[in-house]
Amino acid sequence: MEKNWDALDAIFNPRTVAVIGASDNPGKLGSHVMRSLTEGKYPGRIYPVNPGKEVIMGMKAYPSLFGVPDPVDLSIIVLPAGQVPKIIKECQEKGIKGIVLITAGFKEIEDKRGEMLQREIMELANQYGIKIIGPNTFGIVNLHLPMNASFTPEFSLVEKGEISFVSQSGGMSHLMGFLSMQNRVGFSKIIGLGNRCNVDFAEMVEYLIKDSQTKLIAMYMEGIDHPKKLMEIAKRANGEKPLLAYKVGRSSTSDKASQFHTGSLAGKHEIYESAFKQAGILTVGSSEELLDTAKALALCPLPGGNKVAVLSGQAGPGMAACDICETEGLLIPPFSKATQRRIEELLPPLAIRTNPVDMGPAWYDSEAIKGIVYTVMDDKNIDALILCIMFASANRSAVGMLTDLLLERKTDKPILCCFSAPAGIWDDEIKRLEESGVPNYPTPERAAKTLVNLFRFKKIKQ
Secondary structure, three states: OOOOOHHHHHHHOOOEEEEEOOOOOOOOHHHHHHHHHHHOOOOOEEEEEOOOOOEEOOEEOEOOHHHOOOOOOEEEEOOOHHHHHHHHHHHHHHOOOEEEEOOOOOOOOOOHHHHHHHHHHHHHHHHHOOEEEOOOOOEEEEOOOOEEEEOOHHHHHOOEEEEEEEEOOHHHHHHHHHHHHHOOOOEEEEEEOOOOOOOOHHHHHHHHHOOOOOOEEEEEEOOOOOHHHHHHHHHHHOOOOOEEEEEOOOOHHHHHHHHHHOOOOOOOHHHHHHHHHHHOEEEOOOHHHHHHHHHHHHHOOOOOOOEEEEEEOOHHHHHHHHHHHHHOOOEOOOOOHHHHHHHHHHOOOOOOOOOOEEOHHHOOOHHHHHHHHHHHHHOOOOOEEEEEEEOOHHHOOHHHHHHHHHHHOOOOOOEEEEEEOOOOOOHHHHHHHHHOOOOEOOOHHHHHHHHHHHHHHHHHHO
């Protein structure tokens, strides 16, 4: 039976938003939430609620929800924790089905009263059919609406894309958002679950699997309330959308710390690793790896096998990529005889002409570069390619030439690039490249590790 997602739809696609605790005082979170909505160009109606103000940021303010003249889809609450149960009751009377509860002071604090207060608001929300993102959350962002329902206006600068990120940690949400800007990675939604009052990872993943604006789901986890439910949902997805997880808790210190951060103990890391693999969830070991892998899965095809060609403009970066590939189970095999003969024809004898290939001696011969790249792309012994070029004044035009070649000749093999240069150089070429489905990374190691993860994901899908 199809689930009723009305409450979550009200949260992510609201026509009207009430900010309870709205303010124009920059020292208060209610001010930052108002700025996020307005500066993020939210297209719906915004109703600031504050009994002590008549106007906030040029908008009429209301003393309570009951003064708002229209129906409200989403309520963003930034009031002290003790006032929240009363506000939830008012939301129910107003017919509001979705709440983003930014307020902290619940089960994450070292005080039993916080846990009791969270239990109270959860019981009220479940009784009223209201869904709550939070408490103790930075908020949510839907780049497609667009709507920045968080206390960080800068989230509106993230590019729109197809990756949805679900996190227990507001700090990690900020890190991923800002890394995405630096690495040209677009997001569909950024979601801070916080203490997970009555929306947990399982429900959020299930919702995003049906979301047409989400192609891939990336998660940062500390603890999971209903791990079995999440694994069942992931298995049912059956590769429909890739699921990635960066779970902390490897050390006893971080395991214990998670209990005091969002109110849940992480649990044995090895057990999670095994369960994730069985459910088809790919695990990674860092925030950069999470972003890099999500980017590749959103852009390019999976490799047919584990045989990799490395073509480099300088020998060293190519060798660095080879080290990562081979230590992680990929092969850097010899080329076919026909491919090897053709490369030897195109490159001078002093160049490295076997896999990995040093194309540097041929930079001033565009036909030679074209012949090498296309010949390797067509080699049936090769399942994936890594292309590495480090900027130097003498090869400034190299990436433009390679970009044109890759756009001209399509392939069903993944190609990952490391075209690395100072800011402002090659930016346009890299943008064109990624828009065509070829991801770029700032170091050869990151490109190679990402290719390893593409192969790992292919294996767990089988």
